Amino acid sequence: MTNRTKGDNLGAMKDIVEVAVGLPVSKTFHYRIPEKMRSSLQIGMRVLVPFKGRKVTGFALDLLDEIPKELEEKLLEVEALLDEVPLIDSQMLRFCRWVADYYLHPLGEVIKTGLPPGLHLKSEPILSLSQKGRECLTQGSLEPFQEKVFREIEQCRKIALKKILKSFPEEVSKEQLFSWKRKGLLHIDAGMEGKEVKPKFEKIARYEGAEPANPLPTKQLEILNRIKERGEISSSELGKVFKSFTGSLQSLQAKGLITLSGREVCRALSFRSELKPYPKPELTSDQGAVLVKILEGIRSKRYSPFLVHGVTGSGKTEIYLRAIEEIFEQGREAIVLVPEISLAPQLVSRLKDRFGESLALLHSGLGRGERYDQWRKIWKGEVKIAIGARSAIFAPFKKVGIIIVDEEHDPSYKQEEKLKYHARDLAVVRAKQADAVLLLGSATPSLESFYNAESGKFHLLSLPERVEGKHLPQVEVVDMRGQKDLLSERLRQALQKNIENRKQSLLFLNRRGFANFILCPDCGLTFKCPNCSVTLTHHFRTRSLQCHYCDYRIKAPGDCPGCQGHQLQGMGIGTEKLEQEIQALFPGIRVRRMDRDTTSRKRSHQEILEGLESGEIDILVGTQMIVKGHDFPNVTFVGVVSADTSLHFPDFRSSERTFQLLTQVAGRAGRGETSGEVVIQTFNPDHYSILRAKDHDFIGFYQEEIQFRKALEYPPFSRFINFRLTGNSERKTEALAKEMEGIGQSFLKKRYRQGIEILGPSAAPLFKIRGKFRWQMLIKGKSTKLLHHFARELAAQMGVLTRGKGVNLDIDVDPVFIL
Ligand code: ADP
Ligand code: ZN
DSSP states (O other), rough: SSSSSOOOOOOOOOSSSEEESSSSSSEEEEEEEEGTTTTTOOOOOOOEEEEEEOOOEEEEEESOOOHHHHHHHOOEEOOOOSSEEEEEEEHHHHHHHHHHHHHOOOHHHHHHSSSOOOOOOOOOOOOOEOOHHHHHHTTTTTTTHHHHHHHHHHHHSSSEEHHHHHTTTTTOOOOHHHHHHTTTEEEEEEEEEHHOOOOEEEEEEEEOOOOSOOOHHHHHHHHHHHHHHHSSHHHHHHHHOOOOOOOHHHHHHHTSEEEEEEEEEEOSSSSSOOOOOOOOOOOOHHHHHHHHHHHHHHHTTSSSEEEEEEOOOHHHHHHHHHHHHHHHHTOOEEEEEESSSSGGGHHHHHHHHHHHTTTEEEETTSHHHHHHHHHHHHHHTTTEEEEGGGGGGGOOOOEEEEEEETTTTTTGGOOOOOSOOOHHHHHHHHHHHTTTTEEEEEEEOHHHHHHHTTTTTSSEEEEEOGGGGGGEEEEEEEEOOOOSSSSSSSHHHHHHHHHTTEEEEEEEEEESEEEEEETTTEEEEEEEESSSSSBBBTTTTTEEOOOOOOEEEEOOSOOTTOOOOSSSSEEEEEOOHHHHHHHHHSSTTTTEEEEETTTSTTHHHHHHHHHHTTOSSSSSEEEEESSOOOTTTEEEEESSTTTTTTTTTTSSTTTHHHHHHHHHHTTTSSSSSHOOOOHHESSOOOOOHHHHHHOOOHHHHHHHHHHHHHHHTTTTSSSEEEEEEEESSSHHHHHHHHHHHHHHHHHHHHHOOOSSEEEEEEEEEEEEEEEEEEEEEEEEEHHHHHHHHHHHHHHHHHHHHHTTEEEEEEESSSOOOOO
């Protein structure tokens, strides 16, 4: 049975509730609780409250007896109570408060981030004509533009203010509409927006054992017999046999022959992972030694953080499974984070094979209803494992015993919009708060995590070898300087040989599309995105030029629009062209491509991975999607077409990212009986990222990279917070950025003599995205506490300064990429 079904509603009988609304406002607000809600309102429930003329969803944070007299006069009342039992408990609230504080983000929005979408009702202004407005319209006493707007409102009877502004952008403004309201021509009321997601109920018909007193109509008799056969039956099952049955069921119930009741059902998941047996192996001695340490941590029931540094194919998954087993012994629960769940069907399948269906999947690819149901299964305690991408760190378990972060180095753990949290960092915090074990696993740990292991914050556990004596692949670096062809002789030969041996190959190129950009050699014209400071990428199949940031697209031109020249050329190549070239080079070979363009459909990732598994694909070409932890024994060759793409990123993590990508993609080779081979093509054959990846030498790479970080005082020796301003006006954005610097500098002079450094402001490396201009200023500090203090002060001032200026302040604490 669940531990949180409708229960004894022990409201506290208090008068006042403190509420965090799910909006970008930094304060919390107080509301009066109406008499009728006092016995049921509890902390952690959702309430609908009036807010700046609207009704919005908020979360009850605290209940109070009284409030300072000066506020009391102004208090508004809670409009409605949206839950019967609290959605968030005190543990989750504590966690969310920490997150809000650390990321300088409104608490209400943090709570909202942790909940499945569709629980957040809010109202919006709805327009309708008043009696007087209608009269004016019939009398024809309105200005022409006003008449147009009024006619539209009249026709719809009620229409959202937003819609009217969208339909008549030239003719009317919000202020104008409100002035008509003041003149009594319009009503503006609050109406609800969107639809709340709710549990799905199914009707169940149960046979009651009585025989009909009078003969029944044929259809009712048939239905009754069907129910009798089974004892009880659900409406969805009845629907498979009978076209319509609702009326008949009601008659049968009225006659006392059956009873009808509702039962909550779980919406079927669109994500299915093929279930493959994953027998429990005898642990290798390395695995055994690692597990012993972890079990000690689990049994201590105290916060125990581990970094499992295990080379690719060293059997980290088995460690995760054994640790979870022990957690279940304790009656506790497990959260498993993966960088991207559509790329982790193997892990899901292994968990299911070992632990059955006691598992919920959380990820954004699921439908709203599906996602809500998965979340509810965790919330009600019906499952013991939650697996998902970064947002699964908010899984509403009550007794988390372990948090596993697989591929902990992966940048996709960082959310880059709204609440810019890093799920790995939050895993540390949540594990600490829950006295749980933390397992960070990777073949290429992040510099931060390895540094934490070195300095004793994490226990380092190593799996230095592949299981069953399999070797790491042989890696060869090919110098591409002076070479004209896309594929070196060496790479072509290796592919050819692998094909002859009937083995599978992966080809990695971290750029999608056909050509990187198009150039007219006659006049030098290139095609730029009008909204972003990047060139458009050529896509062959759709015959289009596309922007990879804002999705702007145009038809690919035949001739140069500048000089009418006929020589337009594609420069640089992407995966689409690579696929074509490979197909041309090896006719008859089955080539597939995996990148964002070929995986937009729901099951497409899985279809490609299954194709690789079943041997239907000979060569898989792809972007970083093919890099992640798949385990395919028949893949024996991996080619890296260009190792340089990520190396030239204007970011201090570009070397680290390159090393990770190369090591991970190389690690896909030779996991089966045959050993693997890797060829890396590069224009920088002497770069340490490439040389260390060639030798599978993480420690060597770490030692080199950490010195560079130390010399420049980059993370982990300092922390960054990025203050980014985005606005439609280039001039205003820049001006505000300069003002921000002024404020920052004056703080430095007055209060922070040491320990804080201001870098910038400067135009962001991607200066313009989606039509918005971006300026940024980095603040750097050695002490997190001091840095946060500074940032909070600056944020408060900037909040005031940017108000009403059409420029947005975005704060990114511990940014992963500073782009
Ligand atoms: P990774 O460390 O890259 O996550 P996996 O967990 O995928 O590695 O393990 C690599 C392969 O080794 C898998 O096919 C797995 O079934 C196998 N394996 C793991 N542990 C053992 C073991 N103790 N004995 C035999 N095979 C094992
Ligand atoms: Zn664009």
